[in-house]
Amino acid sequence: MxxxxxxxxGLASGVSHAFGIFDKTLCDIQEVGMSPSDHWWLLEREDACGACREAAIVIDGxxxxxxRIEDARVSVARRL
Structure with missing residues (x-):
């Protein structure tokens, strides 16, 4: 989490992407004005982007x- x-x-509807850094998703999509939402992206969700899921598993590992606990979670984008 x-x-x-x-x-x-510019992101397609029906697929949720994880916000990474440098205004890109974990699967390397970059759109003007992209930002992290106030909602968590969960790789277990059915609509989660497969490439974002793979990248998240590698990074989280x-x-x-x-x-990896909830209290340690800090938004990198919001600190930049």
Whole structure:
């Protein structure tokens, strides 16, 4: 639960993408005005982008277990 859902006018409906950094999704889509929403992006959801899911699993696997809990979740984009 450490990813925010990406929002932008140019993203296709019916697929949710995880917001990464540098105004891109985890699957490398970049849209003008893209931002993280106030809602979490969950890889378990049926509408989750498969490429974002794969990237999230790899990235999350590199984080220490203690940083994977809800209280350790910090929005990178909101700190930039």
């Amino acid at each position: 450490r990813w925010e859902k990406a929002v932008a006018d 590199r984080w220490p277990r203690s940083m």
